[in-house]
Amino acid sequence: MHAKGEKTMDLIPSFSVDHTRIIPGIFTSRVDTLGDQKVTTYDVRVTRPNIEPAVDVAAMHSLEHIVATYLRNDPEWKDQIIYWGPMGCLTGFYLILKGNRAPEEIYGLVLRAFQSVEDSQDVPGASPENCGNYLMHNLGMAKWYARKFAAYLTENADRPEIFQYPQAQRLVTEDGRQFFDS
Ligand SMILES: [Zn+2]
Numbered sequence: 001m002h003a004k005g006e007k008t009m010d011l012i013p014s015f016s017v018d019h020t021r022i023i024p025g026i027f028t029s030r031v032d033t034l035g036d037q038k039v040t041t042y043d044v045r046v047t048r049p050n051i052e053p054a055v056d057v058a059a060m061h062s063l064e065h066i067v068a069t070y071l072r073n074d075p076e077w078k079d080q081i082i083y084w085g086p087m088g089c090l091t092g093f094y095l096i097l098k099g100n101r102a103p104e105e106i107y108g109l110v111l112r113a114f115q116s117v118e119d120s121q122d123v124p125g126a127s128p129e130n131c132g133n134y135l136m137h138n139l140g141m142a143k144w145y146a147r148k149f150a151a152y153l154t155e156n157a158d159r160p161e162i163f164q165y166p167q168a169q170r171l172v173t174e175d176g177r178q179f180f181d182s
Pocket residue numbers: 061065130131132133134
């Protein structure tokens with residue numbers, strides 16, 4: 001029926017995530033190949049989509065600054081970090097790393113990064129010189145979310161569901177294009 005669409009299906013992943021069954025955790029979103037290098041995008045999902053409230057936008061912004069600063073200064077991992085940033089839905093973050101590791105292998109890094117928020121005296125880069133909306137920060141709320149997520153990761157460390165997304169068929173839009181959110 002859609003011959004062109006079917007050909008494209010062979011080239012890109014045809015499954016996406018069933019957002020009605022997501023629980024917080026660390027998940028592989030996609031693996032890309034650049035030359036002979038693999039690059040992995042992880043979803044660091046902090047809240048349950050559409051079931052609990054999304055993260056407060058100012059807290060999300062502060063977590064973006066604090067965790068990015070932590071990751072890019074970590075002696076062991078800083079050279080592996082390509083990107084850290086918030087999801088538009090405000091339920092989690094994208095983390096892009098060099099290589100292709102299982103989410104279990106970055107559990108310790110993600111846990112330490114969120115635990116570090118507790119020790120932050122201020123939000124790094126919350127100034128007009130360094131940020132596009134420097135007044136939109138909330139360190140207290142950022143600490144609350146980080147503490148909650150770190151406790152969750154610790155309590156659920158042995159559950160495979162915090163590392164494995166529930167899959168669903170990828171949505172095809174009415175005009176025949178495959179849906180992506182990042
Ligand atoms: Zn900013």
